Amino acid sequence: MKSGRKFIRSKMFTLLLVLAVLIVVFLILSKGSFLRPNNMKNIVDSMTVVSFLTIGAGCLMISGYIDLSVGAVGTLCGILMAKLLVLGVWWPIACLLTIAAGAICGIISAILVNELRFQAFIATMAMASITQGFMYIISSGQAVIINDAAVGKIGSGVIFGYLPVTLVLAVAAFIIYGVLMSGTKFGRDVYLVGGNPEAARLAGIYPKKISYILFFNSGALGGLAGMLFAARVKSATVTGIINSQFSGMTAAILGGVSFGGGAGGLGGAFVGLLILNAFNNGMMILGISPYWQTFASGIILIAALMLDYARASRRARSKLA
Amino acid sequence: MSRYLEFDGIGKAFPGVQALRGISFRAESGRVLALLGENGAGKSTLLKIMSGDLQPDEGRLLRDGEPAVFSSPFHAIKSGISVIYQERQIMPMMTVMENIFLDDAPRKMGVVSRKALKRQTQEIIDRFGLPIFPTETVGRLSVAYQQMVEIMKAYRRNSDVIAFDEPTAPLTDTEIAILFKLIGELKAAGKIIIYVSHRLTEIFKITDDIVILKDGQLVKTVETGRTDERELIRAMVGRDIGDTYSELKRNDVLGETVLDVQDLVTDVVHGVSFTLRKGEVLGFAGLAGAGRTEVVRAIFGADPIISGQIKLDGKTVRFKSPRDAIDAGIALCPEDRKEQGLVLLRSLKDNISMPVLRKIRRAIFLDKKAEVDLARRAVEKYSIKTPGVDKVVVELSGGNQQKVILGRWTSDKMTTKVLIFDEPTKGIDVGTKAEVYQMVCDFAKAGMGVIFISSELTEVINIADAILVMHNGHITGKVNREDATEENILRLAMLE
Amino acid sequence: MNNQSTVRRLLRNKTVSLALVTVAVVALFFFLSKDGSFLKTRNLRGILNMVSVTGTVAVGMACLLISGGVDLAASSEACLGGILCAMLLRAGISWPLALFLAIIYGAVAGAINAFLANVMNIMGFIATIGMSSVYTGLAKVFTDAKFISVNDKEFQKLGSSAIFGFVPVPFVIMLALMILYGFMLRYTRFGRRSYMCGGNPQAARLSGMSPNRTTTVLYINCGALSAFAGSVLASRMHSATATAAQSVAIDAITASVLGGISFMGGSGGIAGCFVGLMLLSAFNNGLNVVQLQSYWQLVAQGALLIIALCVEFFGERARLKALKRREP
Structure with missing residues (x-):
């Protein structure tokens, strides 16, 4: 009884409520086609790639940083994998190298931020520009076709007849990272660093190490996402998943991850992701032009940030009470 | 020019602390009033209220009997109140003259005249007798000189009310002597001066009245001439501390x-x-x-x-x-x-x-x-x-x-x-x-x-x-x- | 003796040393390019044309950076500004009015940015990123991802005519703006205030200024200048698209930071921004002329930004060290 009431007051409940309302509204507006199997597949497809970026961005934001290069890094990684496959590299090696490339990009950002004290957003913006250049250089701006059957299976295969592999991977990642963040020392360190890096350092935590690990992680997950996207569409292009870091960030912030760091969790981020995707898909299914979706994505990001601000100021108010 | 500044029942709360409660006293023109108290007694909060940085929860400020409400530091400065804070409010990347004049630099037809700016700054520096140049970058000065720049800034504003928050902490004896001479001049010019310090010897040297705060409350107001160090300490610390x-x-x-x-x-x-x-x-x-x-x-x-x-x-x-x-x-x-x-x-x-x-x-x-x-x-x-x-x-x-x-x-x-x-x-x-x-x-x-x-x-x-x-x-x-x-x-x- | 120290002082000056670097880069490309085509009038004119749009945005961006803000939506504001201008012209509105309305749009966009940053307390960079999606979306909706042609002959002249045969009018406008804003920053009260609000907002507030008001004005200014730049671009290209000015925001930031404007606010000036801009464009265009794949430009862009920030970082560290030595 008491825990029930507590749940109703919780942030999670509000988020789930918003999600339910969105689903019902779109269900009615689309006359039921919103929940049809092939639309569900659309949702799953667009969601799985972004889910890795949501995890990467979520963890990074909880620690007080941000990585705007993930989309470009992921896209570069997709092209890299396709090229490696074309060169005849065995697919597991190609995949590993691809993820490693993403991780290296993350490490470079971490060096810029930690050693040279750049602000994270400008450092990663510069990184985005550089990786974007490299992706054009590698691909000459042309799409690279992926013929490898195994990779194709990862991208669009199903297990047990209907469970997409990517979805399984995404959900597994959410669970693993969720447990990592809420149940382990490392996760706690991330929150403490995000809350107050200097206090954390003076209490024996290494904020620098945490930041390196999280940039590394965000880059690697970006690489994985770019790879899965290329595998699903069976070709790698320079547009790939470019700019989808913003979707990842928006989902995380919507789900309660604080932009300033130190608060929120991956459970919320997951629901945030569902909300974002339900919304995008709903717009699509209602036949709203994709251009309006660009418009809407900006509005949602701003709205999520305003929500974040409202939460922060509510905390500040409760401070005064 | 105002004749007095009165604090009337000022109260202010912060999370977990009642910083000030029912503070009432009056600072008069041509006198130096010492604000005394231990760390955390509420002196800084009171100064912040005076400068419009904080708004009191209760009570009000009066100038010559007229209520004065400052919703931001801008209003306080415009009505002639300057506060020199303990934490220096300088722009380290800018020059001495820019820091002293801020956005009030002398202008000719709306355009800042660097010549006039330099000359006027030099005049103030000479008045203080300091070995610094108007065009020096403030960030390159020592802490003591940075503090003097702060003081020159308030002096330049020619405010009726000037409050000093522990101004002597980073200063050497010679600099302190210069500062005290200046405070004497300001006092003779009929300014209202509020002086916050821990150092009792200073208090006896330059102030006329003393207000003692303790745990956010006013515990004593006394004329400087009619008290001694022991009495002040007892009031500041409270009798139970011993x-x-x-x-x-x-x-x-x-x-x-x-x-x-x-x-x-x-x-x-x-x-x-x-x-x-x-x-x-x-x-x-x-x-x-x-x-x-x-x-x-x-x-x-x-x-x-x-x-x-x-x-x-x-x-x-x-x-x-x-x-x-x-x-x-x-x-x-x-x-x-x-x-x-x-x-x-x-x-x-x-x-x-x-x-x-x-x-x-x-x-x-x-x-x-x-x-x-x-x-x-x-x-x-x-x-x-x-x-x-x-x-x-x-x-x-x-x-x-x-x-x-x-x-x-x-x-x-x-x-x-x-x-x-x-x-x-x-x-x-x-x-x-x-x-x-x-x-x-x-x-x-x-x-x-x-x-x-x-x-x-x-x-x-x-x-x-x-x-x-x-x-x-x-x-x-x-x-x-x-x-x-x-x-x-x-x-x-x-x-x- | 005295002479020598003047030279040394000049060399120490960031802007002067950067200008020397720029000259070196220009010389390098001149020798690398086939039969010196880098300095041929046609190419120079191309550079000036390119510079003028970025430069106009950079003026607004530089002022904003000095006051501690940043506008990453400047690109999309420029694109949408150009598109609005083109649409208004197509609707038969006279060009001065169309241009004016486009600038008004930019000002409104800037005001929204300022609202988000100052009132909603959202960090400037992320708020403007969000708004940039909004404007890009609108730009695509209005153009349907195609281009809108500009047929008004008078308006076309604004962007494509030249003085003395080869100095493009947009470049002259940009120079005028730079001089105007450089003067404003250096010699007016508002300019002083901009530096102070960027250098130490808390101190500025306690000194009776309103940092929020100052940045609001500069956000609006940056938006308006971006929209103006977009319109000029539309006039030169005789058309407007949703992608025309895509990279001007980051270019403008790079130019400013290269020119010694601190990302933390409070230092630098328009002269530096101008030299930074020249270096950036010499670089970009030079890569083109020496027939390196144009894709390397993107890499160079990011690398230059990182180099500029590195220079700032090491400069600041040296300054702190010097300061420590000075104090006993």
Whole structure:
């Protein structure tokens, strides 16, 4: 009884409520086609790639940083994998190298931020520009076709007849990272660093190490996402998943991850992701032009940030009470 | 020109603290009014209200009987009130003249005239008799000159009311003499001057009236000529403070040397050596910026060391990070609780378990039950007032926050040998202060070596077994408990 | 003796040394390019044309950076500004009015940015990133991702005519703006205020200024200048698209930071921004002329930004060290 009431007051409940309302509204507006199997597949497809970026961005934001290069890094990684496959590299090696490339990009950002004290957003913006250049250089701006059957299976295969592999991977990642963040020392360190890096350092935590690990992680997950996207569409292009870091960030912030760091969790981020995707898909299914979706994505990001601000100021108010 | 500035029943609350309550007094034109009180008595808050930076919760300001409401510093400055803050409000990248004139630079047809700007600045500098140039970058000046730039800024504004918040802290005697001469001139010109300082000798030298605050309340108003130092201290400290110290259960058994520092050199510290014995409380005194904090931060591995040797229990150690120091048994309660001590938006238990997370694990997961137990024990041990261990620390009072940090360093998962306190009683109320003093003595009794840094001289004198006095990155002397007086410590601290 | 110290002082000056670097880069490309085509009038004119749009945005961006803000939506504001201008012209509105309305749009966009940053307390960079999606979306909706042609002959002249045969009018406009804003920053009260609000907002507030008001004005200014730049671009290209000015925001930031404007606010000036801009465009265009793949430009862009920030970082560290030496 008491825990029930507590749940109703919780942030999670509000988020789930918003999600339910969105689903019902779109269900009615689309006359039921919103929940049809092939639309569900659309949702799953667009969601799985972004889910890795949501995890990467979520963890990074909880620690007080941000990585705007993930989309470009992921896209570069997709092209890299396709090229490696074309060169005849065995697919597991190609995949590993691809993820490693993403991780290296993350490490470079971490060096810029930690050693040279750049602000994270400008450092990663510069990184985005550089990786974007490299992706054009590698691909000459042309799409690279992926013929490898195994990779194709990862991208669009199903297990047990209907469970997409990517979805399984995404959900597994959410669970693993969720447990990592809420149940382990490392996760706690991330929150403490995000809350107050200097206090954390003076209490024996290494904020620098945490930041390196999280940039590394965000880059690697970006690489994985770019790879899965290329595998699903069976070709790698320079547009790939470019700019989808913003979707990842928006989902995380919507789900309660604080932009300033130190608060929120991956459970919320997951629901945030569902909300974002339900919304995008709903717009699509209602036949709203994709251009309006660009418009809407900006509005949602701003709205999520305003929500974040409202939460922060509510905390500040409760401070005064 | 206004004749007087009146504070009428001013009250102000912050989270967990009633900073000011019912403050009423009057500052008159042509007189210097001293605002006196210990750290955390509410002087700074009062100045901030006066300058429009904060709005009072209750009460009002009156000028010549007319209510004056300042919704921002802009309004206060426009109506002729200047406050020179303790934290310097300079623009380090800009020149002296730009800092002094800010956006009021002399203009010709709307355009800033650099020539006039330079000339007028030079005039002010000459008036103060300082060896600086109008075109110098302020960031390259020493702290003392930066402070003088601040003062020149207020002087230039020609305000009716000028408040100084501990202006002499970074100044040398000659500079202080110049400042006092200027204050005399301002006074003769009929300005209203409010002067905040700890230094009683200064108060007797230049002020006419004294207002004493204690714990946010006004305890005494008196004319300077009709009082003496003893009376002021009694009013500031309250009569119970002497008893607090005499009731302390001190440790009197000193063990062997636990910490031995030789020739420690960092960016700011120049060759500091001392030893600390088990069971000893070693005080560090000195003015702000003397290098006390930097010494302990270097020992703790928080700042890089250039040279020097540190021995802990006879073994030479060199800590690359606070983690190493913590593992070796050194703990630091930092100067700024909120900025460096606590993760304010996390719970009490999270803040207590911070350094020992690796010891409360089951497999790779945190043992949350063990963590809660750890926090509960700290809450009990130090009687922290909180509804539960999940309470966010930002909602606790200053004293309880300090106890959370103590709980962190003295939990049973820690093996602390050396416990360092940097200004532990800053901004906490008198009752909790007494508790903190007793805890410090208890830690010494338990065999830890304790380093106790404080700017409140009475506190260091009464708590520490021996006091090291620092000035400008050097140790200028060691005073034993028996010989410690405010005078001989201050003399060492202000050595020129 | 005295002479020598003047030279040394000049060399120490960031802007002067940067200008020397720029000259070196220009010389390098001159020798690398086939038969010196880098300095041929046609190519120079191309550079000036390119510079003028970025430069106009950079003026607004530089002022904003000095006051401690940043506008990453400047690109999309420029694109949408150009598109609005083109649409209004197509609707038969006279060109001065169309241009004016486009600038008004930019000002409104800037005001929204300022609202988000100052009132909603959202960090400037992320708020403007969000708004940039909004404007890009609108730009695509209005153009349907195609281009809108500009047929007004008078308006076309604004962007494509030249003085003395080869100095493009947009470049002259940009220079005029730079001089105007450089003067404003250096010699007016508002300029002083901008530096102070960027250098130490808390101190500025306690000195009776309103940092929020100052940045609001500069956000609006940056938006308006971006929209103006977009319109000029539309006039030169005789058309407007949703992608025309895609990289001007980051270019403008790079130019400013290269020119010594601190990302933390409070220092630098328009002269530096101008030299930074020249270096950036010499670089970009030079890579083209020496026939390196144009894709390397993207890499160079990011690398230059990182180099500029590195220079700032090491400069600041040296300054702090010098300061420490000076104090006993």
